[in-house]
Amino acid sequence: MQKEPYNMYSFLLDRTARRVKQYAQATFSSKGFDITLDQWMVLKNLYEFKDLSQKDLAERCGKDQPTLTRIVDLLAKKGLAERQIHPSDRRSFTVHLTEKGVEKVEGLSPEIKEIRTKAWENLNENDFKHLERILNSIYKNLEF
Amino acid sequence: MQKEPYNMYSFLLDRTARRVKQYAQATFSSKGFDITLDQWMVLKNLYEFKDLSQKDLAERCGKDQPTLTRIVDLLAKKGLAERQIHPSDRRSFTVHLTEKGVEKVEGLSPEIKEIRTKAWENLNENDFKHLERILNSIYKNLEF
């Protein structure tokens, strides 16, 4: 554990975020979902918001553009999503789910809803409010 | 933003942890520290606890062993740390700072103490207590 207080909080934050992600990913794997958590986040956004540009998709998923490009590559390779030329801007692509991608999202959605709960056991409504407020406050402190 | 509450908290946690790390890393780079945040964590632990085995070092830094092996490789390549054969267990190495590594830690320590504060602006003592308690609670929920 780090000794300096701020370093300690950074350490806890990083360690906890990694464990939550790791736990969800392990559950994905053990259930044979055959996608990563990050890929799921992209699929979910594509399902809810059709035909987003990669830039908007990156924004919604909280990823940078190179990372999103590669995730879309992987989803395309798995036949779950496709790029389409943007009708009015040839620099841009819109991305949309294939039929297989739609089926994937609809098939996994109910299962995934139930995965997260273990992480949040023993936390009450107030804890969630605090957590959300504090995390957003940190995030905003570091904007730009 | 994710809609399911638990997904939303996971998203916030991940996003915030990444931004905190990214901010610290950017400051490291702009000041020409020439190490990563994770490398710093390893150096700091080596400075405080001489001659840790790689396993103990990994434990202290919250990293798995393959990751720690690679960080030690990088520190060794930079001449900041060295492996030594463990006196009684030939499977094991102890790692220690070189003279250059000690100088690095002592030179950077005061600067690094001041980097973190921006992330924690606008948070009060109570917020820190909540954050620490909640993060530890989540972490423990997912043990094993």
Next chain:
DNA sequence: TACTTATATTTGTTATACTAAATATTGTTA
């Protein structure tokens, strides 16, 4: 002692994060 199991480390593979640079296209302005 021979066999088995456990441990410490390394290696390999895949995915993500971040930066910088390259490419193509669009928008702006002199």
Next chain:
DNA sequence: TAACAATATTTAGTATAACAAATATAAGTA
């Protein structure tokens, strides 16, 4: 319109994360 700046995407390089498998050594047991 020609030059320039801005934007969307991709590519490349390095670091970290997670997992599985390989290697060497140690410890426990029949």
